[in-house]
Amino acid sequence: PATTHAGYLSGLNDEQRDAVESTEGPVLVLAGAGTGKTRVLTSRIAHILATKRAHPSQILAVTFTNKAAREMKHRIGHMVGQEVEGMPWLGTFHSIGVKMLRRHAELVGLRSNFTILDTDDQIRLIKQLLQAEQLDDKRWPAKMFASLMDGWKNKGLTPDQIPQGDARAFAEGRGRKLYQAYQDRLLTLNAADFGDLLMHPINILRNHPDLLAEYHRRFRYILVDEYQDTNIAQYLWLRLLAQRPAGQQPNLCCVGDDDQSIYGWRGAEVDNILRFEKDFPGAKVIRLERNYRSTQHILGAAAHLIAHNEGRLGKTLFTDLVDPEHDKVAVTNAWDSEEEARAIGEEIEQLQRKGHALNDMAILVRASFQMRGFEDRFVTLGLNYRVIGGPRFYERMEIRDALAYFRVTVQPADDLAFERIVNTPKRGLGDVAIKLLHEYARAKNIPLLAAAGELIEGEEFKPRPRAALAEIVHNFRRWGEMVTHMRHTDLAETILEESGYTAMWQNDRSAEAPGRLDNLKELIRSMDDYDSLPGFLEHIALVMDTEQNESMDAVSIMTLHSAKGLEFETVFLPGWEEGLFPHQRSLDEGGRSGLEEERRLAYVGLTRGKKRVKIWFVSNRRIHGLWQSTIPSRFLEELPEAHVEVAEASSSYGGYGASRWDQDAFSTSSYQTPGWKRAQAAAQAGGYPGGRDGRISYGENGVSGSNPRDNAARRADKYINR
Ligand code: ATP
């Protein structure tokens, strides 16, 4: 065809071009980060459209996020030279699943206008079912059952398909019955939960060969990005659509990188990629080896690190970006996370002064609680930032709840805050009770909490809600009195404990619960920087007021997980300490495979950087209210000397920062003998290691008198592979 010189082909290397032009038959592109896998997919679609092999509606293309789908569509339009009209089947597995399910809802007993349940609705429903079965919610929590069901649905298992052992795992063998009851109930409600969005389509396609054949005719080309992170349900759904009757091969192109499989904890199966050639005999496998994204230093560091994993397919990667001007990957040590945020903030400002756009910089964290320090610091500096892939720290549900408690404590007339937490955790206050409260407050023109105070004296409420309200009223009175004579961080902790809020998350077995508890701890920790509860709340009000919009120049903050597929000129990777990264939970739960997944996450982080990657680790973190010396991440030891430099904290951190470095006089020995006791003493004295006010001094075992910055460098130095 007369397309050989089409613009979208001209920049591609031979292998990429092969992948783009091999439109017929199954193709697997197996290649490392930044080799142009996503670009190949995009060009391939453009090629299919430009050569009129298919209409936009005949292409099924799966991306990992909705944002990636929008971007891909935009680029295709650009390549083809015109706005692509509709690509109705370009999206994430879930968005395509919903679309398919709405078309055939009646086949599973739903109507096409079914609602999609959120987690809260789902839990409420499960609770009802557990109650009907007279199961104790303490022993068999609803959240636990929710995550069990989620696991089944990710494997595409309907109630009659779950294995015996699994069925017995919940409530002495009642798992299957409950699952069935739950599915029945959803149908009555004309609702589907998240897992159903793929499980239903799988069953529809399995049970209706005529429909399946229709989809086979419709989808002339199928493309999948990030194939290494598909779970079983996604794989089954895809295989149904792709595998054709004997003798026919699908035009299927999957691209992926086994080294970037980071969703194993959510049921993703890297084996899917290994099985490709078996599922589609005669498949063409294309390897891309040239990386277009990163400098040689970044690539060298990433390759050396990931080589420590055992279960790998193994790949070669090279880059032409060998300009000697390029920075090595920098590793810097900071005293604590505050200092880390301050130093990174300064580096960002320096880069900005040299003309670098904030849009080209990202901070990638392992755990969401780490975002707090950066957000606070950037608000102080007036530096624009945006959080990608989730809410900003102070907008998270658990943080808003906690803040609502603090607001009512300080300001009992804050009705909005009161409403938010009056029945969180659940206290048995139903809609009727809340309505009554509102009516009374309005009639007397007083705040809700005051209304509650009056109502508990009367007979309007039934005993249970009255007792619940009485407890709230008395609690807030007590906490209100404590504001003046209790340390505000202690008070905050007390409030969350006495209200049952902390316990609510402790008893929660969902996957997000531990992260939420970490966030709450981080919230309390951050209050230390303010003198009082009201002072802290005022700061929050200011932080919340900063705007975030798509078009402004801003630093991106996100978790490593949500950075997949993205790239930035400069990438900051803070918090490389044992227990945080690799994360303790994945070590505890996953053994070696957990560690290897963490290492892949580190590989993903490093390979997001185009020009500059800056890794940080801190010496001290406060865990459970106590300062603890940290151990630098083992991943630091796994970096190659040739591509890494131990950076010294820049001199401009001066002043206050420098004085603390001097005071702590920390020595090379201080990390070998974990400074547990000293950290503990510091916490008990209410101070800060290194003593903000100079009250506490360290280094009694340390070598004092040496230049602390050199020590910092030496200390980091030790952790780099030589
Ligand atoms: P990841 O594994 O991180 O998802 P990827 O393999 O999908 O990476 P892309 O994001 O497609 O890689 O490409 C990485 C960068 O290299 C992008 O900026 C892309 O535009 C660029 N690139 C890819 N191929 C070429 C090429 N042939 N010429 C110039 N630049 C290219």
Ligand code: MG
């Ligand atoms: Mg990609």
